[in-house]
Amino acid sequence: MSYTPLRTWGKHLVLDAARCAPRLIRDPRVIENFARTLVKRIDMVPYGEPQVVLFGSGNKKGYTLVQLIETSNITAHFVDENNTMYLDVFSCKDFDHEVVQEAVHEFFDAQRFKSTVLLRQAPVEHLC
Numbered sequence: 001m002s003y004t005p006l007r008t009w010g011k012h013l014v015l016d017a018a019r020c021a022p023r024l025i026r027d028p029r030v031i032e033n034f035a036r037t038l039v040k041r042i043d044m045v046p047y048g049e050p051q052v053v054l055f056g057s058g059n060k061k062g063y064t065l066v067q068l069i070e071t072s073n074i075t076a077h078f079v080d081e082n083n084t085m086y087l088d089v090f091s092c093k094d095f096d097h098e099v100v101q102e103a104v105h106e107f108f109d110a111q112r113f114k115s116t117v118l119l120r121q122a123p124v125e126h127l128c
Helices: 028-041 097-108
Strands: 010-018 051-055 062-069 072-079 084-091 112-120
Touching: 010 097, 028 051, 028 062, 028 072, 028 097, 084 097, 097 112
Parallel strands: none
Antiparallel strands: 010 084, 010 112, 051 062, 062 072, 072 084
8 A cells, every 4th residue: 555745744643442352452462462563554664673561550451562563552451441542643644544443453353433634733833
C-alpha cells in the first residue's frame, strides 16, 4: 500500500479498546510481540526494543508499552481492572489506522473500539 506524503506534521491515532482478553493484556510477551508486529504492519522502523513495564496500583495497575519509531512513537496502557487498552500511535509518516485496529483485535481479542485520528500541525508562522 502506498501513501502520499502528509501535508501536516503528523498523524496521531488515539484508540481505546474494551473487552480485551484478560490473559492476553496481562502477558508481557504478547504485548512485546504486538509492538514488533504492529511496527512491521504499518511500515515503520523501530528505534530500540519495545519497553513493557508493569506498574500502578488499584484501578491504574497494568502494563505500559513504549516503542520508539524513527518517525515518533507508539504507546499503550493496559488496565487490569476493566480489561481495556489505551493506545496512541503518532508518526510524521502516514499509516493505515485500520491496520492498527485489526492488530489490536487480533492480539488482544478486543471487542469494542473508539478511535480518533488527529492530524497534527503546530501553528508555525512563516518568516519573510
